[in-house]
Amino acid sequence: MDQETIASGLAPKSRKPIKSGSEYIDSLRNRKLKVYLMGELVEEPVDHPIIRPSINAVAQTYDLANENPELASAVSPFTSERVNRFLHISASPADLVMQNKMQRRLGQLTGTCFQRCVGMDALNSLHSVTFDLDEKYGTEYHRRFTQFLTRMQTANFVIGGAMTDVKGDRGKSPSQQADPDLFVHVTRRTADGVFISGAKAHQTGCLNSHWLIVMPTMRLEAADKNYAIVGAIPVDAKGITYIYGRQSCDTRSAEGGDIDVGNAQYSGQEAMIIFEDVFIPRELVFLDGEYEFASTLVERFTCYHRRSYVCKTGVGDVLIGAAATIADYNGVERVSHIKDKLVEMTHLNETIYGTGIAASHQGMKMKSGAYLPDEMLANVCKHHVTRLPYEIGRLAQDLAGGLMVTLPSEQEFRHPTIGPLVEKYLKGRPEISTEDRMRVLRLVENMTLGRNAVGYLTESMHGAGSPQAQRIQIARSMQIEFKKELAKTLAGIADASREDISDDLSMYMARVFAPVGT
Numbered sequence: 001m002d003q004e005t006i007a008s009g010l011a012p013k014s015r016k017p018i019k020s021g022s023e024y025i026d027s028l029r030n031r032k033l034k035v036y037l038m039g040e041l042v043e044e045p046v047d048h049p050i051i052r053p054s055i056n057a058v059a060q061t062y063d064l065a066n067e068n069p070e071l072a073s074a075v076s077p078f079t080s081e082r083v084n085r086f087l088h089i090s091a092s093p094a095d096l097v098m099q100n101k102m103q104r105r106l107g108q109l110t111g112t113c114f115q116r117c118v119g120m121d122a123l124n125s126l127h128s129v130t131f132d133l134d135e136k137y138g139t140e141y142h143r144r145f146t147q148f149l150t151r152m153q154t155a156n157f158v159i160g161g162a163m164t165d166v167k168g169d170r171g172k173s174p175s176q177q178a179d180p181d182l183f184v185h186v187t188r189r190t191a192d193g194v195f196i197s198g199a200k201a202h203q204t205g206c207l208n209s210h211w212l213i214v215m216p217t218m219r220l221e222a223a224d225k226n227y228a229i230v231g232a233i234p235v236d237a238k239g240i241t242y243i244y245g246r247q248s249c250d251t252r253s254a255e256g257g258d259i260d261v262g263n264a265q266y267s268g269q270e271a272m273i274i275f276e277d278v279f280i281p282r283e284l285v286f287l288d289g290e291y292e293f294a295s296t297l298v299e300r301f302t303c304y305h306r307r308s309y310v311c312k313t314g315v316g317d318v319l320i321g322a323a324a325t326i327a328d329y330n331g332v333e334r335v336s337h338i339k340d341k342l343v344e345m346t347h348l349n350e351t352i353y354g355t356g357i358a359a360s361h362q363g364m365k366m367k368s369g370a371y372l373p374d375e376m377l378a379n380v381c382k383h384h385v386t387r388l389p390y391e392i393g394r395l396a397q398d399l400a401g402g403l404m405v406t407l408p409s410e411q412e413f414r415h416p417t418i419g420p421l422v423e424k425y426l427k428g429r430p431e432i433s434t435e436d437r438m439r440v441l442r443l444v445e446n447m448t449l450g451r452n453a454v455g456y457l458t459e460s461m462h463g464a465g466s467p468q469a470q471r472i473q474i475a476r477s478m479q480i481e482f483k484k485e486l487a488k489t490l491a492g493i494a495d496a497s498r499e500d501i502s503d504d505l506s507m508y509m510a511r512v513f514a515p516v517g518t
Contacts (some may be wrong), residue, residue: 018156020066021059028055028208031236035207035271037244045207049254051244053451054269057114058158058208060106061086072102076153078146083153086116089127090371093516096360100310104353107314111447113268113455115205117311119159121304122213123149124370126230129297130286131368141286142368148232148284152211160209160235162200162273163301165217175223184214184275185227186288193281194288196229202270204463207242209235212273214280219295228294230287231280239278245270249450259410259439262446268455300372302473305464306382307373310356315447315456316349316392322443323396329428329437330401341395348388355381361516364505376477376508383470385460393448393457400444407441477508 018024028046035042037050045051065072065084074088074095075081090096099120106114127149130141152159165174168182177183184198196214206212212233220228233240247267258264287293324342327333359377366372397404403426412418413435423434446452461467485497502510 017154018062021056021061021063024059024062024158025055027210033207033236033242034240035242035244042244050250051207051269053112053253053263053265053267054115054205055208057110057112057266057268058116058205060109060266061114061116061158062156064102064106064109068105071098071105074098076150078150079153084156086120087123087149087153087156087159088120089124089149089369090363091369092371093361093363096307096363096371096373097357100307100353100356100360103308103311104314104317107311108317109314110266111263111315111318111443112266112452113204113311113459115160115208115269116158117305117308118161118163118204119209119213121301121308122161122163122215123159124304124372125297125301126213126286127370128366128368128372129293129300131366132296133287133290133293135367137290144283145286148286155210157210158205158208160203160206160212161215161301162203162206162212163215163217163298164201164203166199166201166272167217173221173224174218174227175221183217183224183227184229186229187277189288191282193279194229194231194285195277195279196231196275197277198275200273200275202245203273204459205269206235206271206273207244208269211235213286214275215297215301216294218298220291222291224294225289225291228287228289228291229280230285230297232284232286233278233280237278239276241274241276243272243274245272247451247454249446253451257410257414259413259435259442262442262444262450263452267451268459270454299375299473302464302469303373303375303378306470307356307359307378309382309385309460309464310353312385312389312456312460313349313353313356315452316345316352316389319392319396319444319447319456320345320349322440322447323399326400326437326440326444329432329440331429338399341399345392345395348392352381352384352388355384362511364511364514374508374511375473376511379470379473379477382464383467383474386467386470389456389460393453396444397448400441404441404445405449407438407445410438413438479507479509482509 018027025046033045035045042048046055069082072085073082074085076083076088085099085102103117126145130145133139134142165183168177168179174183181198184196184200186194187197188195212235214233215230216228252261320342327338332338355377359373359381362374362377363371408422413422426434426437428437447456501513504510505514
């Protein structure tokens with residue numbers, strides 16, 4: 001892609017807005033991306049059997065916006081037209097809540113990661129951060145950002161967020177690394193823009209996006225100034241290489257058949273992105289060198305993204321349904337301990353949803369006009385997500401039984417000699433087909449051990465920050481001294497001094513008692 005096209009923010013072939021999932025899939029063709037998978041350069045990612053299910057999942061974000069526009073789209077103040085909710089800036093707590101409802105529904109429809117939450121949360125974070133940058137330094141980042149956002153909304157593009165660096169020696173800052181490329185950084189600046197090099201790890205849906213927004217991954221100091229860079233880059237920009245990440249059981253998607261894969265239609269996607277002297281034009285740079293704002297961006301992004309893990313409740317709905325179905329097929333759905341385990345799975349799932357929705361309801365208005373979810377509740381939500389899906393998965397495996405991991409393959413089931421024996425001996429209830437029983441068992445395997453366990457389990461642990469990151473943020477917000485005074489006052493301790501609730505909305509208790517929508 002030439003520099004003039006990059007600066008315009010629109011690829012020539014994509015000026016017509018994308019309106020449907022099928023049009024989205026077509027928009028990904030013929031981009032000549034440099035993608036390596038299983039040691040081979042992929043000629044056309046759209047047609048690769050391992051990659052295609054992840055593309056299908058993103059396509060659902062377009063189709064849902066058409067099928068249920070109130071849920072998955074919103075009227076943009078920039079275009080005055082309906083845009084996909086993944087491209088919308090939340091202007092109220094209701095907008096934040098609708099993001100969560102959309103995320104849960106897409107989890108239900110795909111049973112996997114649909115890959116657009118990082119981009120949505122990056123856009124919402126940058127709206128307020130660029131505004132604050134301009135207010136402090138008199139820069140033009142917010143104007144650039146809103147112009148870029150307007151073009152993205154008009155074209156209905158997918159935006160990927162690229163935050164996590166490969167990091168190298170975790171005990172050293174970016175500028176202290178033996179190899180400077182272990183964190184993405186500016187290699188040179190010109191009158192027209194900047195050039196960056198480095199790598200971003202496990203980037204969700206990056207190949208399936210049209211544009212990437214590169215962001216710093218951590219708090220930076222003055223010595224790290226060249227690592228303080230935020231900018232928008234087309235996915236097919238010169239100098240980018242994608243190395244596709246392996247997923248458990250991923251080659252089943254290339255074996256033919258659709259039973260053993262568990263969920264043949266949908267999957268997530270992660271890849272490593274290598275940037276080698278990649279150009280970002282000045283108009284698409286939204287932060288450059290203002291290192292003290294890196295922590296602000298990371299904190300606001302994680303605040304959005306940690307309550308975005310409400311998406312896991314939609315996936316959890318599917319897994320609970322699969323566990324209930326296999327219990328039904330095995331003829332034990334009315335057994336009391338089976339029903340109790342399904343109740344427990346539901347309780348855990350709704351605990352995640354409840355804290356995520358609460359974080360959105362208790363969102364607060366930033367100077368830019370965007371609304372930020374409640375930081376404490378967002379971190380509580382994500383901390384639940386690092387634990388509860390594992391227990392839901394364990395209970396699903398309990399209800400599925402050992403056959404989930406010892407099933408013969410689809411080839412045996414289809415075999416003219418062995419197939420009838422498999423059909424006979426793997427029968428559950430007589431009125432349920434053996435094939436249907438096998439399909440549900442493979443779905444449970446897929447979601448708890450296979451391809452989609454990547455998004456439901458391990459990503460739930462480490463995405464948007466590993467568990468300790470949430471505990472640090474919770475510790476910062478828990479106002480222990482305030483709570484001690486409450487206890488001492490009621491206990492009659494002489495030196496107690498009952499404190500008033502602060503009206504400073506950076507304090508959690510102030511947000512708890514503030515009028516809704518403040």
